[in-house]
Amino acid sequence: MVERGSVTPDDTSRSSRDPLPGANLGALRGHNDALVLGLLRAAGPAGLGRADLAARTGLTPQAVSKITARLRAEGFVADAGRGASTGGKPRTLLRLAADARHAVGVHADRDELRAVRVDLAGTVVDRLRTPLDFAAGPDAVAAAVARAVHRLAGPAGAQALAGVGVAAPGPLDWRTGVMGRVTGHPQWEGHPLRQAVADRLRPGDGVGDGNGGSGPPVVLDKDTNAGAAASGPDSGTSLYLHVGTGLGAGIRLGGEVHRGPRSAAGEFGHQVLLLDGPPCRCGGRGCAEVLCLAAVARGDLPEAARILGEGAANAVALLDADRVWLGGRVVQQAPEVFTAGVRRALKARAFGGPTPGVATARAGVAEGAAELALAPLFGRKA
Amino acid sequence: MVERGSVTPDDTSRSSRDPLPGANLGALRGHNDALVLGLLRAAGPAGLGRADLAARTGLTPQAVSKITARLRAEGFVADAGRGASTGGKPRTLLRLAADARHAVGVHADRDELRAVRVDLAGTVVDRLRTPLDFAAGPDAVAAAVARAVHRLAGPAGAQALAGVGVAAPGPLDWRTGVMGRVTGHPQWEGHPLRQAVADRLRPGDGVGDGNGGSGPPVVLDKDTNAGAAASGPDSGTSLYLHVGTGLGAGIRLGGEVHRGPRSAAGEFGHQVLLLDGPPCRCGGRGCAEVLCLAAVARGDLPEAARILGEGAANAVALLDADRVWLGGRVVQQAPEVFTAGVRRALKARAFGGPTPGVATARAGVAEGAAELALAPLFGRKA
DNA sequence: TCCACTTTGGCAACAGTGTTGCCTAAGTGC
């Protein structure tokens, strides 16, 4: 049953040109439900009282009571004891029932697949890791992803999952779930990977059993966007920088992942840092990537970190970001060197103002993919 | 009367850290009203039928009838004749009643003040231009701005305006309306310019007449953000580049101006394009600004355009922008040279994909400031 | 021990939203 005016996770037909949809009572309820759920999630196991929720949402306590009663009836919210009294009746605390639902996040990387199952709080409850040959092509990868999801899904099966997030390298269209031209793998271009995975997760278990039951919602996103989402449900404006076989970035603005109208946002590696510098494989000259990876190749990690930092400072200044996360295999070789180098570059450009925090990513891309799958429950588009 | 849960233009107490507010019926109505008004605005004088509005909003025709009846009773919407029949009763067209309200936009630049009065459609109906000495300090500038608004306000007076937008150079906090450290003008730091202007626009006309009537809502924003808004109510992801005494940028993502958590977004001029290059006045080396302005100073405009284009390409790739607007006095010296240079740089980085459109800004900063003042009516935060 | 006070939070009635079902008006096309 599709409600008019409300946006479901599967609603990808709407182009970004179209206006925001009109809102009806269903959309209003969904908004407030997600808002309350998000606040309870952020509060953690300690929970929150109804009065706290009312103060933070701007709704009346009575409305909060109705909303929480509904969420409790659906199993999303549970009691968490009582708080201390502040001169009157102590508040009855509520917490997110983290076990109510689960999501699976999959990182389909060039040479291996990592997958995690998380609960509603984002806590990893199961994980899995297998080799993967991305060059084997779409069908093999879609099958491997679906296999991983089934193995992790738990006793209730894949269709009970709140969502499945798939992170893959290279250009792809987040809205349609179709892959673009992945460097070195031309056979991927135009493949509807999201649909291929979704088909394999339907109850019938086989591909193309037309109008069988519907499986869990599947989202496909760039690995860098998943990396950005891995920093958790924080609402900041942050930048995730990935240094692996190339340089990439994921952008979060006010908590939302920014993808751009063509899902191409986050192109970070081919920004020019040295006009007319050494040629890059992209055809340009003096790109951050060619400079940074050259420094890595000759073992000069501090210089690589400096270059990464200069590129980061350019992006931070443009976006007014307040946090930078670093990830990827190269960073993991020497986390302190990279964080220190980036921090130094940012500080030099801060002109005495506050410097964004710099840290290595606290969770992997698979965790971020799971976060993307959970996001709609908590009122985020992504 | 402040409605709980709804966001008014004056609601600046909410930090960007707070969650989105809960929505009640008032917020829902406001959302739909603004949505319909925005669609009618975009449709222009030709107008739109109720069925068109229903299709684009996702609301039922009946809901659209109620909404348009309300807007018509308030004078915001008027009849626009009938459309052609498509096999049945021809639709009754509705259009925005552009004359229903007006807004004033003011550009307080370093050496002159430009102001415009626009109607709801954004059409300029009056304009004004006077010298201004920004160095004369906050009080003199606030007085000059208020004077300009009063002179342009029209017969109904300033308090009848739908809004007043003020664009000023340099760092400032959009949320609080407080100025930052303007280069070369230390006396500005910390001055609450927005409040100062608002005080002078209250019915009593004098400063500090405490609880007199309330004047029109005032917004204060960076000139570059106003420049970005000047491209009209288009919902794209675009970049406005300003080349004057420095290099600045205004960012629009999905139609909304992106300001960042500290209102500092759009810092474009001090991105490093030439690592360890010539020193810049900011203390860094090889910034886009120092390279570009040096080329301008020696008369090499094509090289200046190339440098601007390389910086633009960096930003476009990061944001996935689909449009670039150029403005500022230096660009106006040789618009074709700059548009061609920027276009060439963007094309070289597009890797065969679509290239963002490049053009000189079609309206000035004052027009953009007026647009920012009107934005809340049409459902945009900015 | 009692009692005033504070705070939590549910019940019932309410105002107001968009939706549904049904109707009339006003065209087209055979």
Next chain:
DNA sequence: GCACTTAGGCAACACTGTTGCCAAAGTGGA
């Protein structure tokens, strides 16, 4: 002249958050 299509209003409706009121459950002073 008539069947058909499309636009758009009226009335009843389901459901939202809000308001007014009250009971429950604490604190703290007399």
